[in-house]
Amino acid sequence: LACSVEIICVGNELLIGKTLNTNAQWLADQITRLGGKVARIMEVGDDVQEIASVVKEALKRKVDFVITSGGLGPTFDDKTLQGVSRATGKKLKLNPEALRLVRDRYKEMSVPKRLRLTKPRVKMAILPEGSSPIPNPIGTAPGVLVERGSSKLISLPGVPKELKAIFEKGVAEMMREKSGDLSFYESNMIVRGIVESALAPLLDRVMRDNPRVYVKSHPKGGEGRTGALIELHFSSTEKNRGKAREQVIKAIIDMVRILGKTR
Amino acid sequence: LACSVEIICVGNELLIGKTLNTNAQWLADQITRLGGKVARIMEVGDDVQEIASVVKEALKRKVDFVITSGGLGPTFDDKTLQGVSRATGKKLKLNPEALRLVRDRYKEMSVPKRLRLTKPRVKMAILPEGSSPIPNPIGTAPGVLVERGSSKLISLPGVPKELKAIFEKGVAEMMREKSGDLSFYESNMIVRGIVESALAPLLDRVMRDNPRVYVKSHPKGGEGRTGALIELHFSSTEKNRGKAREQVIKAIIDMVRILGKTR
Numbered sequence: 001l002a003c004s005v006e007i008i009c010v011g012n013e014l015l016i017g018k019t020l021n022t023n024a025q026w027l028a029d030q031i032t033r034l035g036g037k038v039a040r041i042m043e044v045g046d047d048v049q050e051i052a053s054v055v056k057e058a059l060k061r062k063v064d065f066v067i068t069s070g071g072l073g074p075t076f077d078d079k080t081l082q083g084v085s086r087a088t089g090k091k092l093k094l095n096p097e098a099l100r101l102v103r104d105r106y107k108e109m110s111v112p113k114r115l116r117l118t119k120p121r122v123k124m125a126i127l128p129e130g131s132s133p134i135p136n137p138i139g140t141a142p143g144v145l146v147e148r149g150s151s152k153l154i155s156l157p158g159v160p161k162e163l164k165a166i167f168e169k170g171v172a173e174m175m176r177e178k179s180g181d182l183s184f185y186e187s188n189m190i191v192r193g194i195v196e197s198a199l200a201p202l203l204d205r206v207m208r209d210n211p212r213v214y215v216k217s218h219p220k221g222g223e224g225r226t227g228a229l230i231e232l233h234f235s236s237t238e239k240n241r242g243k244a245r246e247q248v249i250k251a252i253i254d255m256v257r258i259l260g261k262t263r
Numbered sequence: 264l265a266c267s268v269e270i271i272c273v274g275n276e277l278l279i280g281k282t283l284n285t286n287a288q289w290l291a292d293q294i295t296r297l298g299g300k301v302a303r304i305m306e307v308g309d310d311v312q313e314i315a316s317v318v319k320e321a322l323k324r325k326v327d328f329v330i331t332s333g334g335l336g337p338t339f340d341d342k343t344l345q346g347v348s349r350a351t352g353k354k355l356k357l358n359p360e361a362l363r364l365v366r367d368r369y370k371e372m373s374v375p376k377r378l379r380l381t382k383p384r385v386k387m388a389i390l391p392e393g394s395s396p397i398p399n400p401i402g403t404a405p406g407v408l409v410e411r412g413s414s415k416l417i418s419l420p421g422v423p424k425e426l427k428a429i430f431e432k433g434v435a436e437m438m439r440e441k442s443g444d445l446s447f448y449e450s451n452m453i454v455r456g457i458v459e460s461a462l463a464p465l466l467d468r469v470m471r472d473n474p475r476v477y478v479k480s481h482p483k484g485g486e487g488r489t490g491a492l493i494e495l496h497f498s499s500t501e502k503n504r505g506k507a508r509e510q511v512i513k514a515i516i517d518m519v520r521i522l523g524k525t526r
Contacts, residue, residue: 012479014288014304015295015301016291016301017288018449025282027280028279029279032279038280039307040313040317042304050303054303073459073482074459075462076470077479077480118461140460184279197381200337203338204339233276233281235279
């Protein structure tokens with residue numbers, strides 16, 4: 001029913017802990033709001049074989065969308081499309097439409113004509129055969145769409161602003177279409193003065209009585225402290241946003257009642 | 264040579280974009296500084312089958328350490344050890360040492376004796392057979408070590424403070440031992456007024472002349488803007504910290520010289 005998605009983030013900077021992966025969180029949040037379901041997030045380094053492996057594994061699971069972020073730029077360490085090419089068996093080839101996008105971008109930047117298409121710049125237009133570039137409204141490297149069976153494999157650049165711009169303008173609509181009218185609704189509730197291990201059986205009861213609502217507890221003060229503080233996160237995905245909302249609210253009311261009875 | 268590590272983060276909150284995965288970044292940074300090499304980071308939901316799959320896949324790649332974070336607590340959605348059990352074939356069983364750790368913790372919290380070991384609390388002491396608990400200096404759920412061939416599979420709780428405390432006190436030393444004297448050295452350099460596509464061939468040259476140094480460019484202003492700003496990250500892992508540092512500095516000097524010649 002829901003539209004299934006896996007996210008692959010490419011970059012050594014993630015694996016050495018230099019960069020916090022805000023791209024994965026932003027994408028996951030957007031996809032969830034569009035009614036999609038993120039099944040896995042993977043992070044790998046700038047290594048063609050590693051990229052190819054995770055892309056292949058994700059495609060094997062036949063999700064509707066595989067989104068990669070990072071590794072599309074002009075430098076030697078931008079290897080995502082080499083990995084995609086190896087995973088899909090589609091050879092890298094100069095894509096005329098992508099070349100036009102790259103050229104126009106440097107023209108807008110007033111780069112003199114003879115310098116516009118240097119080798120590193122042309123690299124950004126060399127895509128797996130049969131793929132389509134997705135325009136980059138604010139940067140130079142276009143996004144890339146490769147269709148593979150019923151899966152759409154979409155590669156986005158790692159610069160957060162560019163990733164967001166391409167996703168919003170060129171990807172979100174595809175996902176919205178796939179997920180139909182599905183809507184996600186969420187709400188939080190803070191519970192004080194009860195430790196998570198004491199809350200557990202109450203949560204079980206609320207979950208059982210509200211099977212379409214997912215409740216998750218996030219201890220904020222730690223189980224080992226007095227004045228424990230727990231955040232409860234209620235969420236529901238339904239065809240109808242009103243119904244998702246209604247179910248979440250009912251579960252919260254149930255929780256409040258049960259908590260009231262125990263103290 | 265280096266000590267290889269994979270990180271697995273468990274939690275629906277990661278897949279819906281509610282929580283930024285700071286645990287993965289913190290672990291990756293620590294592991295890198297201890298001379299280890301993080302090969303992959305994976306994020307999956309609170310689903311026994313999914314957890315079991317990624318743990319199994321990581322163990323198949325025969326890395327020295329697989330570190331999981333999240334899903335060790337007392338509530339129904341804490342499923343990491345069920346996943347580990349399924350992946351390793353080691354049955355879940357009450358672990359007397361873990362039970363003692365949990366009991367002592369609630370005793371310290373002045374919980375009356377007859378209430379100390381409720382079912383959700385005992386759950387935190389039910390570990391895969393043959394595993395060892397790793398004491399949690401500030402929370403209730405102990406970490407868990409399972410040995411599997413030459414791999415150590417270590418499960419840590421997802422509450423950041425507890426994850427950090429257990430890692431620092433009970434895991435870092437194991438990793439330091441495995442990685443020997445390997446040391447990581449890194450340094451950054453900011454380059455202004457040159458776009459990444461023009462910098463690319465210069466970077467290639469510096470990398471070729473400094474094969475033990477990894478250089479990565481991070482465009483900060485975007486390729487499509489005047490006044491482009493690029494961060495260059497230089498890093499090296501060597502047996503001797505002095506040597507790693509020396510190599511990084513030499514590569515930076517080379518970069519500065521080459522940049523000077525081009526303007």
